[in-house]
Amino acid sequence: MTLRIANCSGFYGDRLSAAREMVEGGPIDVLTGDWLAELTMLILAGNRLKGRPGYAPTFLRQLEDVLGPCLDKSIKIVTNAGGLDPAGCAEAVHDLATRLGLSPTIAHITGDDLTGRPLDLTNADTGEPLTATPLTANAYLGGRPIATALAAGADVVVTGRVTDAALVTGPGIWRYGWGPGDLDQLAGSVVAGHVIECGCQATGGNYAFFQDVPDLAHCGFPIAELNADGSAVITKHPGTGGLVSVGTVTAQLVYELGGPRYLGPDVVARFDTITLTDDGPDRVLISGVRGEPPPDTLKVAVNYLAGYRNTMTLVLTGLDVEAKARAAQDALWARVPRDSFDRVDVELTDTGLLRITVMDADERRAGRTFSSAVVETGLASYPGFYALTPPGSATPYGVYWPVLVPASEVHPQIFLNGTELPPPTSPTPAAAPGASVPPNPETADATETADATGATEAAGATATGATEAAGATRAAGATEATAPQPAPALLPVPGRREAARRDPAPANGEQGAGTAIGNDVQEAESTTGNDGQGAESAAGNHEQGAGGGGRGAGGVAGVQGLGSSGAGQVSAGERQAAGGEPSRREASAVGPQVGVRVPLGRIAGARSGDKGGNANLGVWADTQERYDWLAAHLTPDTLKSLLPTLAPHRIDRYELPNIKALNFVIHGLLGRGVAASPRMDPQAKALGEELRAREVDVPPHLRD
Incomplete structure (x- = not known):
């Protein structure tokens, strides 16, 4: 029987009515939502330092609308809204249920929080060492703990940091009993999870051909109809806006993707084996996905506070835009030397905006010392001078730092109504008969190893557990087991390999975990605030079309x-x-x-x-x-x-x-x-x- 898994949130701050729409709009078996982008963990850490919850409270607002109907219809609820405090979120769910006169069985999953544990803090992307004190450190768990909680009878499962796809993989393991060797089935569920975890981006939202999407203003959220063989149909409730087509699904498949080997804690999904088939109006079948054993490492998302920053944006109108930009900078740096800051970034966009950002360990220097200097140039600068913002103080900023840890050192804990359950069976990297198997790392083709080393982990706010920057040679090479439709070789296109400009590793004196985050950090670090929810969102819907092009x-x-x-x-x-x-x-x-x-x-x-x-x-x-x-x-x-x-x-x-x-x-x-x-x-x-x-x-x- 098909397992219908619905998404009701693609980020922290998504449409509050979505949960009710998915429960009332048609039959579903599982209601899921993704609240945790990389940025969100830093936002939640700031909240926690100020005495606020370390979880996503908007989940509770949605849950209040649907908890009763979900219990009546036997719809399971699986969410990563627990963030940095899954236990606290589960307790809040219990309090909400009590107030509503309901008695759900509530599970929460911990074990992802590695803060304070000795870790190898080498950056998995750049190889740089980290000398600053981590504010958060969370491993990306997989779907098996979720499956264990559901099998124990949980009505609501609250997790902390899990891969986005785990919200689909976990229910799939629970329903179909997939073992660690059912690699192709697991891989198919990972792909389905990757498609629906960003909500309406699978149903016409942010779509390149948006003019082909009907009623985009009322876009329906996606549903994955997951089958026992790992195939899935992506669809949405009838009568909702938006579009599900091969194009909209393709768009989401390539979103936040690295190489075709999509690494995760449960399986490596081969995105170069996906087949998409039109299955009727607003229905697309995903099939043929091949899986390989997971790496023996897990990705850990580390965040630390790195100092303060301030930005002033000047508007350049009319003729001689480049010359005006030079004049503005000459006047500014004459008042506050450019080299007095730890870092300066100047961005001249195609829309005529000159955006100057400074970063520094000194809050005052990055604050009014800088922004007041910009204002002081107001009558002695280019013609038509004006700024989009008044001079402001500096705000703290944090840095996301991915590292890897051995999977054997991370131990998920599962609690059911407060009582700890036996741990789930750990997945073992052994393929089932007939499934694709990893090549021998000792015979790996060097170019394929470069593929694995050169691409970061592929998910979306959507991490998949481990980057393709390390430990991925177990999934790269020239030999594969005999099986139908073998996956193609993976070779990056030859071309210039110029190293990216990298900031130096943070000094020992950078801000530690005890530094308070200012009240406006959510607004400063947020990239969406159009839903009236305090700009806590981690989506990026307001970015200018300039895209950084000068x-x-x-x-x-x-x-x-x-x-x-x-x-x-x-x-x-x-x-x-x-x-x-x-x-x-x-x-x-x-x-x-x-x-x-x-x-x-x-x-x-x-x-x-x-x-x-x-x-x-x-x-x-x-x-x-x-x-x-x-x-x-x-x-x-x-x-x-x-x-x-x-x-x-x-x-x-x-x-x-x-x-x-x-x-x-x-x-x-x-x-x-x-x-x-x-x-x-x-x-x-x-x-x-x-x-x-x-x-x-x-x-x-x-x-x-």
Whole structure:
């Protein structure tokens, strides 16, 4: 029997009515929601330091609407809203139920909090050591503890930090009894979880072709109809707005993705084996997903306080924008020396905004010393000078720092109505008969190892338990067991590998865990405040379309053929593993192209996002011919020519021909993560749309 798993939250601050809509809109078996982006853990830590709950209180507001109906309909509720205090959240659920006259069985899961434990704090992305004191340290747990709680009779399961996909994988294990060796089934549930965990982004929200989405203002939340074999149909309740199509599902598949090997604590899901099939109106079938044993490490999200920052944004109007930007900076730095700050970031956007951000360990220096100096230039600067904000004080900022720990050192604890249950069976990295198995690390192809090392963990606010930056060689190599439809080899496109600019490791004197976070940290670190919920959200819906592109980027770029200089040449290493013959795209790309100039977005969709300090940019096509053209021409070097602000950064490209998509990982673009990023678009949400606006020459038949 199909297990219908509904999502009602994609981030902390999502639509409050969504839980009620999902429970009342049609039959479901499990109600889930994701409240924990990387940034959210830092926000919750700030709340806890100020005596507020360390969990997401908006969950309780939603639960009040649906707890009774869920008990009446035997709908299970699984949430990660427990954040830093799952026990406290479970107690609040109990108090709410008592007030409503209800008696649910409530489980909560702990064991993810590693704060205070001795850890190897080497950054899993950059290799840097951490010398600051962690404020939070939470391991990404998998779905098996959730399954254990449900099997024990829990009506409500409250977790702390788990992978986003675990909210689907856990109920799947519970319903179908999947063991550690049922790798393909587990992998299928991970993919389904990745699709629905960001809520309406799977049903037409933030979709590149948003004009094709009906009633977007009332977009329905997604449902995964999960089957025993791990396949799933993505859909939504009838009569709701939005759209479920191969395109909307593809868009979410490439969101916050690293390499095609999607690492997690339960399984490694091979995104290059996914098959998408139109299953009728607002229904898309996900099938064919292959799984590999999980790595023997878990990812740990560490946050620490790094100092103070302040930003002033000046508006540059009319002519001579670049000269005005120089004049503004000359006047400012004459009053407060640029080198007096630990870090300075200046961003001139395509919309004529000059955004100057300073960061420093000294709150006063980063505060009014800086912002007052900007104001003092007001009558001695460029013509038309004005600022978008008044001079303000500095606000604290934190840094997200991913590390790895042995999975054997993390021990989930499961409590049912306050009583601890026996621990779940630990997954063992052993494949079931007929399932794909990991290659021998000793025979791993060096290029594939680079694939695993070069890409961060792929999830979304959506982490999948472990980064592909370490420990992933167990999933990389040349040998695989004989099985139908073997997964293709994974090879990044050759290209310039320029190291990203990295900030130095924090000094020993940086702020420790005892430093109070200011009252406005939620507003300063939040990237959405349009729902009236105190700007505690970690979504990025308000970012400007500039996407960080400077005027120096040349505005809208045009690239002749996207590959005429040789950047678009396809190496033999990119050919499909079977046979080594040139692919269709190689054959079609041979010879000069005579094209018409159009924005890239007329033939391709894109979605971009953040994962720690890296950004990802997924690009997909709706036809095979368009994909062949994209795959032949859109290389890392070409991407840099279209978006020159990416030029200093190393870019890895991964092919997903099974879903007609390419994924680019831009290393270091976001500095030290969303909480510390000085960019106007700190989560790289607009990067995909910036790319789609660039003009390229394409064969005329691809435009139509």
